[in-house]
Amino acid sequence: MTQNQPCILPPDIMESQLAMIDLLTAMFPSPGELEIPTSTTQCIEKLQNWCQDPTSPPSGIPSSILLAIRLPVAADQKRIQVNISIPLQSTDPNIDQLPPPPSYSLRQPDWMSKAELAELTAAMPADDIFAAFEYVQAAAESFLEARQTMVSPTVVGCESIVRVWFYFPSLSTREKRDDLVNHAPGFSLTGFVLAGKPGLLCLEGTEGDIDAYMRFIKTHSWGDIPSYQKKVSERFRETEGVERVFSDMQEITDSLGERSGQRANRGDMQALEAWLRDQGLQEAFEKVIF
16 A cells, blocks of 8 residues: 655645744744744745745645744743644545644753653653643642752751762763762762762762752662662761862762773772872771772
């Protein structure tokens, strides 16, 4: 059986698709909310003219129009982007009543991991774009509120600072390493991450903030990792007279020189020892590595 070739939608159906774009433009008038590329704007104008005088189909019409809407999330003045594709062609030769529905997907924001985005997307309405908007905004806002509850900083004046060292037999995934760094400020934590075999995580902050941070990381950032793969152990906890050595949270992997191993994932322990000595943390190296 020969598959039907896609054809441009009939003028009356095309008007419905263009009306969808007009509605989205009216719904999201603020700067930065709706993104329409210049080429898309030109295509829309060509189709509008054709719908007014459909004597001959226009040439160069793509299969769909692509738009991007950055939905505001009121709880934290953040945005989450919805990529929308509105069909302009169809393989159905008898399409004359309902226009083909738009498809849509979410772009991962920098404040949400892939696992968190997948969880949010799984329950998103699939057949109603406007219901999807409402769902995404509400779900994203609830997510941020829940995270804020988990990461609400403890008043440091009421608790002393501690420094805790965690050991990973292996730490390599870029996304997980980035999460370790990016989420730390929300818990008022400083320190560093070292990827490789082994991997290290050093955290400075109150005990309550460190414990809350590790719970958050294991629940959200590592939510897509089987429990038996979440291999991390606390090796050393400094509790007496601790003052912060680090001004922020950073990854130091690339600053310690070349790495060895088949995948260049074995760190230079001598370089690490020298670096920690420069920070006044020689004792920690001996307790954590050996």
